[in-house]
Amino acid sequence: MIRIENMYKIYNMGDNEVRALDGVSLHIGANEFVSIVGPSGSGKSTLMNMIGCLDTPTEGKYYIDGTEVSQMRDDQLAEIRNRKVGFIFQSYNLLGRLTVLENVELPLIYAGLAKNERRHLAKEALKKVGLEGREHHRPNQLSGGQQQRVAIARALVNKPSLILADEPTGALDSKTGEEIMQMLREIHQEGNTVVLITHDKEIAKNAKRMISIHDGKIFSDCEVKYA
Amino acid sequence: MIRIENMYKIYNMGDNEVRALDGVSLHIGANEFVSIVGPSGSGKSTLMNMIGCLDTPTEGKYYIDGTEVSQMRDDQLAEIRNRKVGFIFQSYNLLGRLTVLENVELPLIYAGLAKNERRHLAKEALKKVGLEGREHHRPNQLSGGQQQRVAIARALVNKPSLILADEPTGALDSKTGEEIMQMLREIHQEGNTVVLITHDKEIAKNAKRMISIHDGKIFSDCEVKYA
Ligand SMILES: Nc1ncnc2c1ncn2[C@@H]1O[C@H](COP(=O)(O)OP(=O)(O)OP(=O)(O)O)[C@@H](O)[C@H]1O
Numbered sequence: 001m002i003r004i005e006n007m008y009k010i011y012n013m014g015d016n017e018v019r020a021l022d023g024v025s026l027h028i029g030a031n032e033f034v035s036i037v038g039p040s041g042s043g044k045s046t047l048m049n050m051i052g053c054l055d056t057p058t059e060g061k062y063y064i065d066g067t068e069v070s071q072m073r074d075d076q077l078a079e080i081r082n083r084k085v086g087f088i089f090q091s092y093n094l095l096g097r098l099t100v101l102e103n104v105e106l107p108l109i110y111a112g113l114a115k116n117e118r119r120h121l122a123k124e125a126l127k128k129v130g131l132e133g134r135e136h137h138r139p140n141q142l143s144g145g146q147q148q149r150v151a152i153a154r155a156l157v158n159k160p161s162l163i164l165a166d167e168p169t170g171a172l173d174s175k176t177g178e179e180i181m182q183m184l185r186e187i188h189q190e191g192n193t194v195v196l197i198t199h200d201k202e203i204a205k206n207a208k209r210m211i212s213i214h215d216g217k218i219f220s221d222c223e224v225k226y227a
Numbered sequence: 228m229i230r231i232e233n234m235y236k237i238y239n240m241g242d243n244e245v246r247a248l249d250g251v252s253l254h255i256g257a258n259e260f261v262s263i264v265g266p267s268g269s270g271k272s273t274l275m276n277m278i279g280c281l282d283t284p285t286e287g288k289y290y291i292d293g294t295e296v297s298q299m300r301d302d303q304l305a306e307i308r309n310r311k312v313g314f315i316f317q318s319y320n321l322l323g324r325l326t327v328l329e330n331v332e333l334p335l336i337y338a339g340l341a342k343n344e345r346r347h348l349a350k351e352a353l354k355k356v357g358l359e360g361r362e363h364h365r366p367n368q369l370s371g372g373q374q375q376r377v378a379i380a381r382a383l384v385n386k387p388s389l390i391l392a393d394e395p396t397g398a399l400d401s402k403t404g405e406e407i408m409q410m411l412r413e414i415h416q417e418g419n420t421v422v423l424i425t426h427d428k429e430i431a432k433n434a435k436r437m438i439s440i441h442d443g444k445i446f447s448d449c450e451v452k453y454a
Pocket residue numbers: 140141142143144145146171172173238240245246247265266267268269270271272273274317
C-alpha cells in the first residue's frame with residue numbers, strides 16, 4: 001500500500017544542514033497497525049508528513065498503491081489528502097476562527113456531503129470523543145486535551161482508510177487516552193491502516209509493528225509479540 | 228507562600244456555563260514540589276494561570292507571600308510575572324517571528340540585563356536542553372519536542388523562584404523527558420517551588436505532594452510516600 005525508497009529530507013540552513021530524513025526505505029501494507037517511535041527531533045513527524053503527501057522529499061521515491069506520488073496530478077494528490085488520509089497533527093492545526101463543529105465538518109465539505117448530513121456526522125464524531133455541548137465554541141475556549149480531541153474527531157469523521165496519528169494522546173489523561181486508542185483499534189479492525197507516532201511505550205504496544213527512528217534513519221523494525 | 232481561598236472561575240456561554248474552577252482552596256508553601264493531576268478539561272491549566280497571575284478569578288482570593296493579588300499595583304504584578312515566576316505553557320507560546328535565541332532572551336530583557344550577558348545566559352540555557360546549534364532558527368523550523376524545550380529554556384533562564392510547568396514533557400521521548408525532570412528536581416533542591424501539571428503518573432512521582440482535580444474541584448491532596 002505504501003512504499004518509500006531511499007528517501008532524504010535535507011534542510012540547508014546557511015552553513016549547517018539538518019538531515020531530517022537520512023536514507024529511509026519502508027513498506028507498509030494494507031490493514032497494518034504500525035507505531036513509529038524515537039527521540040525528539042529524530043524525524044518522525046517529517047516521515048509522517050511524507051506519507052500523508054503534505055511534504056515532498058529532497059530525494060527518493062514514494063509509491064501509494066503502486067503509483068509514484070511525484071508523478072501524480074494535483075487532483076489525485078488532493079483526493080488522497082482529503083478522502084483517503086485522516087491526519088491527527090502533533091499541534092492539532094485547528095482553524096481558530098471556525099467553531100469546533102465547523103472544524104470537524106471540514107473533511108466532509110471536501111467529500112461533497114450536504115449540510116445536514118455533515119452536521120449530523122460531525123456532531124456524532126464530537127460525541128464520540130466526549131465533547132458534546134462544545135460544538136459552538138472556538139478552539140481557544142477549550143483546554144489542551146479538548147483541542148486534541150477536536151483534531152481527532154476531524155481526522156476520523158470521514159472514515160479514511162489510512163490514519164496518520166502524530167502523538168494523538170499527548171495531552172490526554174490515561175483514561176481519555178485509552179478511549180482514543182480503543183477508537184484506533186476499532187478502525188484498524190475494520191480493515192484500515194493506522195500509523196501512530198508516540199513517545200509512550202504503553203501506547204506503542206497497541207500496534208503490531210514498531211519502527212524505531214534515530215537521526216533520520218530507521219534503527220529497527222520489530223514485530224510486537226506480546227499483547 | 229501561595230494561598231488560594233474559595234476560588235471560582237466560571238465562563239458564561241449563552242445558555243450553558245462552564246465552571247472551570249468550582250470552589251478551590253489551596254496552600255502551597257516555599258520550597259515545595261507539587262504535582263497537579265486530573266482528567267482533560269478538569270481545570271488544571273486554569274488553576275495554574277491563576278497561580279501565575281495570568282488570569283483573574285470570578286470569585287475568591289489569592290495571596291502571594293501574604294499580599295492579596297487583586298490589591299496589587301500593576302507594577303507589582305508585572306514584577307511577579309516577569310521575575311519571580313517561570314512559566315512553561317501547555318502550548319509553549321513561543322513568538323514565531325523571533326529566533327529561538329531571542330525567545331529565550333525575553334525574560335532577561337525584563338530583568339534589565341545587558342545584551343552580552345543575556346546572549347550568554349540564553350545560549351547556556353539552550354545548551355542545557357540539548358538545542359545548541361539551533362539558536363538562529365525560528366520555532367516553525369523545529370520539531371514539536373524541540374519547541375517544547377525552547378519553552379523550557381525560556382522559563383528557567385531567569386532562575387525564578389516559582390516554576391509553573393504545564394505538561395513540560397508532553398512532547399518528549401522518555402530519555403529527554405527524564406533530563407528535563409532532572410533539571411526541575413535540581414531547581415527544587417536549590418530552594419525553589421515547583422508546581423507541575425502532568426498526565427503521566429511516572430512524571431508525577433517526582434513531586435512530594437500530588438493534588439488531584441476533577442470538574443474544577445480538588446478531589447484529593449496526598450503526600451507521596453514512595454520515591
Ligand atoms: N475561554 C474559555 N471559555 C470557555 N471555557 C473555557 C475557557 N477556557 C477554558 N475553558 C474550559 O474550562 C475547563 C477547564 O479548562 P483547563 O484548560 O483548565 O483544563 P485542563 O485540566 O488543563 O485540561 P487538559 O488536561 O485537557 O489540558 C474546560 O472545560 C475548558 O473547556
